Amino acid sequence: xxxxxIAGAGFSGAVIARELAERGHRVDVFETxxxxxxxxxxxxxxxxxxxxxxxxxxxxxxxDERVWAYIRRFDEFMPFVxxxxxxxxxxxxSLPVNLMTINQLFGRQFSPQEARDFVTxxxxxSITEPRSFEEQALRFVGREIYETFFRGYTRKQWGMxxxxxxxxxxxRLPVRFNYDDNYYASKYxxxxxxxxxxxxxxxxxxxxxxxxxxxxxxxxxARDYGHVFYSGPIDAWFGHAEGRLGYRTLDFEVLRExxxxxxNPVINYCDESVPWTRIAEHKHFAPWEEQEQSVxxxxxxxxxxxxxxxxxxxxxxxxxxxxxxxxAKAKAEPNVTFIGRLGTYRYLDMHITxxxxxxxxxxxALAREKDEPMPAFCIDPLT
Ligand code: UDP
Numbered sequence: 001x002x003x004x005x006i007a008g009a010g011f012s013g014a015v016i017a018r019e020l021a022e023r024g025h026r027v028d029v030f031e032t033x034x035x036x037x038x039x040x041x042x043x044x045x046x047x048x049x050x051x052x053x054x055x056x057x058x059x060x061x062x063x064d065e066r067v068w069a070y071i072r073r074f075d076e077f078m079p080f081v082x083x084x085x086x087x088x089x090x091x092x093x094s095l096p097v098n099l100m101t102i103n104q105l106f107g108r109q110f111s112p113q114e115a116r117d118f119v120t121x122x123x124x125x126s127i128t129e130p131r132s133f134e135e136q137a138l139r140f141v142g143r144e145i146y147e148t149f150f151r152g153y154t155r156k157q158w159g160m161x162x163x164x165x166x167x168x169x170x171x172r173l174p175v176r177f178n179y180d181d182n183y184y185a186s187k188y189x190x191x192x193x194x195x196x197x198x199x200x201x202x203x204x205x206x207x208x209x210x211x212x213x214x215x216x217x218x219x220x221x222a223r224d225y226g227h228v229f230y231s232g233p234i235d236a237w238f239g240h241a242e243g244r245l246g247y248r249t250l251d252f253e254v255l256r257e258x259x260x261x262x263x264n265p266v267i268n269y270c271d272e273s274v275p276w277t278r279i280a281e282h283k284h285f286a287p288w289e290e291q292e293q294s295v296x297x298x299x300x301x302x303x304x305x306x307x308x309x310x311x312x313x314x315x316x317x318x319x320x321x322x323x324x325x326x327x328a329k330a331k332a333e334p335n336v337t338f339i340g341r342l343g344t345y346r347y348l349d350m351h352i353t354x355x356x357x358x359x360x361x362x363x364x365a366l367a368r369e370k371d372e373p374m375p376a377f378c379i380d381p382l383t
Contacts, residue, residue: 002226003028007217010038011353012231012340012360014203015070019361021208028210028225030217035197036204038231039311040350042195048256048293050283051195055309056250056299057266057280058196061186062351068188071354074202077190078288082183088148088270095268096183097145098176105148112177119145119175136167141175152272157301158248158314166315169347186351191285196350222336227374229360231340233310234326234381237333242325245345246303246318247310253298261296276300313345323381330376337364337374344381 004020006013009031017027035041039055059082062068071077084095094100102108102115110118122142130136133154137146150170154162158169174185182189192199204211219237222228230237235245253276255261265284269276276298283291304310313319323345330338339360341348348356360378367374 001025003224004227004229005030005217005221005225006229006231008038008231008340008342009036009200009204009211009213010231010340011040011200011350012343012357013229014200015354015357016229016339016361016364017209018203018206019358020364021206023361023365024208026208026210028212029204030215031211031213032216032232034214036211036213037197037200039309040196040200042197045256045282045295048291048295050291050293050295051286051289052282052295052297053196053280053285055311056252056297057285058350059184059189059191059285060350061184061189062355063187064351064355066358067351067355070358071192071199071351074199075192075194077188078193078286080191080285080287081189082266083181083264084183084266084268085264086149086268086270087274088152092267093149094181095149096173096175096181097141097149098181099179100181101149102145102177105145116177119177130167132163133165133167133170134162136170137162149270153268153270153277155272156275156277158312159301159303160316164316193288226335227364228336229339230336231338231343233342234330234338234345235322237336237338238326238329242329243322244306245322245326246314246316248301248312248314249304249308250311251300251302253300255296255298257294257296258292259294261294310342313341313347315345315347319345320382327377327381333376335374336376338377338381344377344379346381 003026006017006027006029009029013029017029021027040058041054042051043054045052086093086095093104099115103110119141123140124138127135127139130139137150151162158165261281262279266278266280268278278299280297282295338344340353356379363378364374
């Protein structure tokens with residue numbers, strides 16, 4: 001049986017490697033960076049001892065029983081509920097927009113029903129089918145809430161007008177008419193005691209898996225393997241022959257201080273007059289540890305150049321047209337499956353990535369059992 005190659009040791013690649021190794025395959029994993037876990041990478045800051053989310057905040061949440069059971073095989077998950085605050089127009093508000101936020105912003109004492117009626121009056125009812133981020137916001141919360149919390153933040157985060165962005169980005173955030181300020185609506189939530197890189201190292205720790213790191217996997221190497229799972233950028237696999245897909249990247253201004261800098265893990269800065277989008281204070285992601293010192297990241301977003309680390313796929317109309325061409329090329333490529341955020345050019349949370357990786361490994365086992373070809377994608381990237 002020929003070996004399997006996996007390009008990338010993020011969650012997608014690691015989970016597939018482990019699943020295939022447990023089914024008796026020999027797997028080579030190639031990672032270009034000097035660490036595993038992709039953008040979920042965590043490491044202890046040498047100067048302070050704080051466990052840092054090196055590529056920005058990652059809070060694990062899921063409602064998927066299989067994913068939750070799977071991930072807890074590799075580390076203990078510590079209780080954590082993401083409660084984000086917003087600096088906006090001279091005040092500090094509760095996020096996601098909830099009854100506290102509405103009462104704070106309008107100086108009222110609304111009950112849930114009163115707040116619902118009030119926001120319904122603010123909302124632009126003339127928009128029946130919101131086609132953009134801006135229309136989605138105006139349709140559901142109206143101009144004042146939109147301009148206070150979403151407009152400036154989104155312009156900084158995406159570098160373009162909310163009227164040009166898809167409504168799907170805003171659909172990530174709930175609006176609640178009660179005092180629930182949990183950022184996520186998932187059934188389970190937590191942060192691994194030893195961090196995400198520890199988890200990925202443990203996932204890869206199997207006699208059937210060999211990790212090559214740092215090592216680049218290229219197209220020519222594919223012929224030595226029975227199948228390739230590729231979690232790098234789909235356009236890079238084809239040498240950017242059709243052009244580059246657009247991403248946002250992040251820069252972090254790192255501060256180290258004594259004590260408690262902001263009293264919360266994440267504070268968003270919604271005003272455009274402030275250059276950063278949010279500030280993360282990493283020790284608050286591990287409240288079970290006692291740290292005197294603090295590491296603070298001020299997060300700045302910008303367009304991702306060829307040498308930068310891609311974070312968020314932009315997926316505007318022109319990107320989608322380009323993606324269509326790469327998807328067609330990928331479907332013509334034998335024995336390669338494109339996986340994960342970069343391989344499928346989608347804005348994916350960790351739990352979705354892990355769920356899809358488990359499903360891809362199942363799909364591979366089925367294809368081998370039935371002696372059928374493994375598809376280029378287990379999920380259509382164009383949907
Ligand atoms: N968003 C916003 N104001 C906020 C938080 C989020 O306008 O205070 C918008 C923004 O466009 C962002 C999107 O909602 O990109 C999704 O937010 P989320 O917090 O899920 O972003 P992530 O943590 O993935 O960067």
